[in-house]
Amino acid sequence: MDSSTIAMKRSHLRWLERALLLVGILCLGIWAWSWLDSTYFQYRENQILDEALNAAPAAPQGTAAETDSLGSFKPQPAATPPKPLEDGSLIGRIEIPRIGVSAVVLEGVDTKALRRGVGHIPETARPGIGNVGLAAHRDSFFRGLKDIRKNDIIRLQTLEGTFQYRVDWTEIVKPDDTKVLADNGTSELTLVTCYPFYYVGSAPKRFIVRAQQVDEAEARVE
């Protein structure tokens, strides 16, 4: 092999090395920027939520919804339906103390909302009035769900009040199995994240956590 061929080969290798270096730095930069953006957003929104909670009058603690059957139907004045929220607006904060999950909850499950926090599935109920659906990435805010157990307490803090839920069951379902979000007429919380928890790429299944609303005294006992 003559010297010119060797020089050309070295030149090619050098360019390839630079290109790989550039791609590596770019990819890690994107990852770092996303992580910083998410962390800062959580910090800021937590501050805003705390200030709003401190400024607001003491909201009543959410209690388990009445579960009258149709047989004991009691006419009641119709509740005012809550106003629909814009995507990305702050709803509250979810905390699962035992596994260390704490994140702000935003309206919507688009890419931006899920990158920055836990998303409230728009088609589902608001806290305290039905089956509340929350979704988040399994590799960020909901990573801790891999360790969740039955009877764990989940606290959902909103401006309308603090709602306590106790984990009833978990299940692995297919992505199109939307019946887990169906409203059964009771006050529930459904957490959705991808499964398996450690998987590179688009995970093929969904991990579901279903919790029933309990009052604060019951949550303390647990």
Next chain:
Amino acid sequence: MKRLTLMTAVLAIVAAPALFAQSTLNTNAPGPSQETKPGQTNNNLQNPGSNMQGTQNQNGTMQEHGTVEGSANESVTGTNDMNNQNGTSTGTTGTTGTTTGTMNNTDSTGTTGTMNNDTTGTGSTDTSGSYSGSSNTDTTTTSGSLPKTASDLPTVAIAGLLALFAAFALRTYAKRNA
């Protein structure tokens, strides 16, 4: 031979973490309540705490035949806060006749149904009436699939690490052959 060994080593170094990350051995079982049927609470059955079983899917036709005696004149209007049910029922009293009723049930799941109630009376008093109402179960429908909760960031990060490792390996190779 050196090149082959070097490339194999680099490949093994960069691929091993990715393979380990995707391995099922690396995924913890999601808790003790994950069994398929732990006391019939972790399957696709209706939530055992719910007393609303079967109320969301009413679709069909029901016919009744029999004799009705007595009189009825009732009017009920109410709202159930829990599942937003509104209904009105009216009735009249007559001496002879045939009762025909229709109940349309529509809720947010798109469930519709019709119940025909035909009663032919043979006694002295027949009842005719109608019922119309609607049931709204708040939020049942979703847009076809659960949210995509798989972030691309881990893939991007792994790609970045692989690229950096490859660049480092190339530099080492070039230095050794210099």
